[in-house]
Amino acid sequence: MFVRKLVLAGVMTVLAGTSAMACGINARVSVVGNEFPAIQSVGAGAQECSGAEVTTNLTADHQKINVPGMQGNPAEYTSAIIANSSIVALMNEDVIRPLDDLVAKHGKDLKKNQLVTIDGKVMAVAFMANAQHLVYRADVLKQIGVEPPKTYEDMLAAAKMIRDKGIMANPVGGAYKAGWNLAQEFNNMFLGMGGSHFKSGSAQPNVNNEAGVKALTMMKSLSEYMNPDFLTHDSNATNAEFRAGNVAIMNMWGSRAATLVTADGVPQEVVDGFAIDGPMTAGGGAIPASTLWWDGWTVAKNISDAEAESTFIAMTHAIRPAILADSDVATQAVWLIDGYKPTPAAVGVFAAAEANTIPYPMLPYMGLLHTALGNELADFMQGKESAEQALADVEAAYVAAAKEKGFL
Amino acid sequence: MLLFIATPIVSVTVQSMFTPHEAVFLTVETCTPFKCTEETTIDQEATAALRAEQPLGRFVGLDIYLDRGHLAISEVGEAWASSQNWTEFLASLSNLPFYRAMSFTLVFIFTVTPMVIVLGLLIALAVNSIYARLRGVVIFFSLLPFVITPLIGALVLYWMIDSRGILGNLLQWMAGDPSLSLKASTGLMWVSLIVYGIWHAAPFAFVIFYAGLQTLPQDQMEAAQIDGASRLQRVRYVILPHLMPLVMFVTLIQLMDNFRVFEPIIGFNAEAHATSLSWAIFNDLGGETRQFSSAAATSVITIIGVAILLTPVLIRTWRDFRRKV
Amino acid sequence: MASRAQSLPKGLRIALTSFIVIWLIMAAFPFIWTLWGSFKVELDFFSIADWTNAITGARTEETHGSPFTGAGYHGAWVEEGFLRNVINTFIVCFFVVLTSLTIGTLGGYALSRSGYRYTFWLLIAALIFRAMPPITLVAGYMLPFFQWNVWGILPTTIIVLVAINQPFTLWMLHSFFQNIPKELDESAKVDGCTQFQAFRHVIIPVMWPGVITTGLFSFLLAYNDFAVTAMLLAEENRTMVPQVAAFLGSTYTEGNVMFAVASVVSATVPLFILVMVFQRQIVSGLTAGAVKG
16 A cells, blocks of 8 residues: 555656756744664755755754753754654643645645655654664575575574574674664564553553563573674664675665665675565564654744744755655665655565554653663573563563653 | 752752652644655643643652662562572672663672772882883873773773674684674673773873872881891882772772773773663663653762772771871 | 882782783774774774684775775864864863863962861862762753853853862862962962962962963863863864764764774873873872872
8 A cells, every 4th residue: 555655656647757846934933853874865955945044953863952952942942853653742741733724725745645644633753764674695595595584483494594503693783782773673572572662541551461571581592693782782783794795684664774884894604684574473463563653843822923933944845755865865765755766675564564563652651661671682682581470571671661650 | 069060969969759740642644755654753732731830840859769660679579489599599680780880880890990900009019110111101092092082982992892803813822712702692792891991091001100109208118128137028018008008099099980880881882781870871761762760769879889999998088088087 | 209119029020010001902993993993894893703803904905005094084173174183183172271270279278378277168068069970060051041142152052061070179289279388378478478478479480380280180171171062062163082982983973983093092192291291290299298288
């Protein structure tokens, strides 16, 4: 569905032709967001607008500054670029405004599925999608004579063969760094095993169960085939292992696929063998053990209507279909923009969307559970305690935090 | 000046006793680029009304201090009741975030501080006895680990102790174990952090002691020599007493800084093995949903902890001070 | 002291020399290693394939045709405009040092001459201020700074850094002035000088060692700060340390690690020069009593 819609939209854009739009605004625009290349392009796009000042503050610490920066009146930032995990913090503090009237007035280039609606109100405009999926070395898998794994069980079997044949000592890669990354890998595996983070309709945690234990057991088995330092490896370090030719199979972010082997000094066999595929399933489940993500922008509540309108115009201009004409920009992300034609690097994310991967939960208390998972699972991964104990610790840590925040 | 420090201290204390209001939830249809689902969100109107009534939030007294994330009174009680012996009790204690952080912090403080003083003193004595012409160069290189930005210093060492880094390889070769990795074992990670702590702070102690040695009263040294005191005795009975105020000063600074150990944990990616109170604050403020009350409570605990650690030193300073007056 | 050095027994001298040599290797080797590695590509520097690559630069040679490359420096300085961060750092350091020293010298002098013994209470204040984890201070500042519209600019950061550091500066300088005998300014006053003239003509000429030492400590604090600068500065006003952290990347984005390594080396150079120029003053300043309490 998802792919077909995109392709159809692409055809329509070609027919309509790209109209070069001028972007005129009359009030201040100020954007805060993360700093990866796709967002840099969006920020630069907003700054093309003339008539009033457009400033951007794109930094990895954006989550620490966007809430205070939008709480003042008038707010310092008129727009925050966020993802489905981080829009929740803005929603919880009620600092972003519904965009329905602005979409009706200026949003003719936006597609229906770009509009993130909550309770029937448009709260954000998404522009790119992301997911973690399989990245592998085709040459190594060919050498051991197996197909790219479709399940984590296949991945383990392939890893064993690679190690037994002495091709690589630690053929599996994974961003298992204690903290956010480790928790994210658990989320993937847990959802793939059929788990659900909360008891239906409440903020009560629901991870200390069979799915949770199975997810942890699988992660532990995978870690046997990882570099022993895996608890310090974030996605950057994991990619570095892949580039050095030490890793043959890993679960990696789709947004990294385009540039994974373009760095200086990557050996030729790694460049040639690099391949990607959709996310894997686990434990016989039908839904992939991964999560879907989107990135989008919002407009602040505590600003004048003129500033909100200018912000909307500038940000819409920044993600207009014409930006895809630049081939560098087109490969920076899996764009949700009208007219995007998937590049080879986008295959994994599209496969994830088609296989009904579950989107990362957009719940007010998900962030607290994510933090609790990140802090408490490392003990299990080091073999210091049982899976049940680790999951009980996670729930206890989450409950303490959720009580503090008034969620329980 | 007071405004900038006193106000935050007061506001942090206040914040640690208030928490956000009970959230009022609504279940609404949420549509993302992928699909539409029923999701829970916060009822902003109801929450706004609650906020208008009590802008500070709910008053919870010391609840935050006593919850699982901090002193964990009820969990400690349970562990005490259910444990058969001390080992079991300590094991369940180290499973609680606050006590896990404290166990590393205390080990760090009480190994790094004395080692820094001893090493600093040895370097100062050694440098003081080499040829004057060489001293400049030696002092220059000795000061580098201290002036280097802590985050950068930690990163540089972290890169070197990787199992494929030069120090990592050296250690593997010396231990005769090619699979040895400093980053994979809690014990070795603690050792690395402690070594970093000493490496970073020893030059500070050195330069203070070295400066102290320059004001060493020569007549006393000569008198001791004439009385037939050996080299060791001269160090013990003349040099050390002379340097004592400086030792106190270095101890004071070291206790305080080591209690707040933070940059090495971040630089070494050591979260899985070692945490500290400052790291806990950083972690509370760094998540998708920030826990201000929890961070505030940890900050107040940090200040109290520093106060407790410094009490013996401060009492001594107070006595000296009274004597001078 | 030289006479003492010559009078050392041979065994002890060998022991001392080897101790110093070992210490120097420990102190200096990480810097030399990083400097060497900064001219390599990432795969060599981290020697993920084989540790000897970090020395020989095998992958660097394959990519750039020589075992050394300035690519990291080119990236950091030319492509990413690291110069702007350097300038920001020096603006912050200059004003932090200037403000702390002005307040510190005048305040420290006044306190030391006022008759009361403030030492202990100053020390307590300095300790409380230092005990506070900077990260909590910063979290408390964020909201008001945004509301007053002063977040993200250099002056705000300068004021915060001065505030954190001031009690310590004041305490160090106060102790230092106490060691300058009061008879000096009293004799000046007998000669018909006012208190200020006494300060101007008598104290200023002899206070430099203490001021320089204190100034260096303030400088290091401002130069090395990460917690305050990372949270309070907007992207275009970043100083060097947060910029290095930004080069390292985050979960979402590939950092350019070699840019980070090159900027680490670049950020260390001014500290080298500083220590080289001022090491004599550091020692003599400390000797002159700044740390005697």
